[in-house]
Amino acid sequence: MATRASHILIVVGAFVAGLAIFLGVFLYTTGYLGGRVSSSVGGPYELVGDNGKPISNATFKGKPYLIYFGYTHCPDVCPTTLFEISQVMKALGKDADRAAALFITVDPERDTPAVMKDYLANFDPHLVGATGDLKTIEKVEREFRVYAKKAPEKNGDYSMNHSSVIYLMDKQGRFVAPFNLKRKPAESAAVLRKYM
Numbered sequence: 684m685a686t687r688a689s690h691i692l693i694v695v696g697a698f699v700a701g702l703a704i705f706l707g708v709f710l711y712t713t714g715y716l717g718g719r720v721s722s723s724v725g726g727p728y729e730l731v732g733d734n735g736k737p738i739s740n741a742t743f744k745g746k747p748y749l750i751y752f753g754y755t756h757c758p759d760v761c762p763t764t765l766f767e768i769s770q771v772m773k774a775l776g777k778d779a780d781r782a783a784a785l786f787i788t789v790d791p792e793r794d795t796p797a798v799m800k801d802y803l804a805n806f807d808p809h810l811v812g813a814t815g816d817l818k819t820i821e822k823v824e825r826e827f828r829v830y831a832k833k834a835p836e837k838n839g840d841y842s843m844n845h846s847s848v849i850y851l852m853d854k855q856g857r858f859v860a861p862f863n864l865k866r867k868p869a870e871s872a873a874v875l876r877k878y879m
C-alpha cells in the first residue's frame with residue numbers, strides 16, 4: 684500500500700510540476716507575469732494619419748495608448764468600441780492629453796485619411812485614425828496578430844470580418860495586454876493612468 688500511495692504521489696507531483704511549468708511559460712509569453720511586457724505582439728509601424736501626415740509608433744512615445752483595428756464602414760462593433768474608447772478618454776479628463784488612442788483601418792482601400800478624419804469627428808478628439816497602403820496595413824496586422832478578411836456582399840459591396848481586440852501600449856510603445864472596455868469608463872481610465 685505504501686509503495687502504491689507513494690507512486691500516486693509521484694504521479695500527482697509530476698503533474699502539478701508540469702502544470703506549473705506550463706502556466707509559467709504561458710504567463711511569461713503572454714506578458715502577464717510580474718507586469719512583464721510581451722514582445723511577441725506588435726512592432727514598429729509607419730502609417731498615414733487622418734490628417735494626411737506620417738504617423739508611427741514614435742508619435743506616441745511617452746504616452747500609454749490604446750490601439751484598435753477596425754474600419755469606418757463597420758456597421759456595429761467598431762462604432763461601439765470607438766464610442767467606449769471615447770468614454771474612457773472623457774473619463775481621463777485633463778489626463779487624456781497624456782494618453783492617446785489609435786484607430787488603424789483594416790480597410791485601407793476605402794479608408795483614406797480624409798474618410799477616417801470625417802468618421803472620427805463623431806468621437807472623442809483624442810482618437811487618431813491611421814491608414815496606409817494595403818501591404819503596409821497587412822504587415823501591421825500580422826505584427827499585432829489581427830485577423831481581417833474581406834467578405835463580399837451580394838450588391839458588389841463588401842464588409843470586413845475582423846478581430847476586435849484593444850491593445851494597451853505602454854509609454855515605450857510596447858504591448859502590455861489586451862485592454863478591457865467592458866467596465867465603467869472611470870475604471871478603464873484608472874488603469875490607463877497607472878501607465879502614465
Ligand SMILES: [Cu+2]
Pocket residue numbers: 753754757758759760761762845
Ligand atoms: Cu468593425
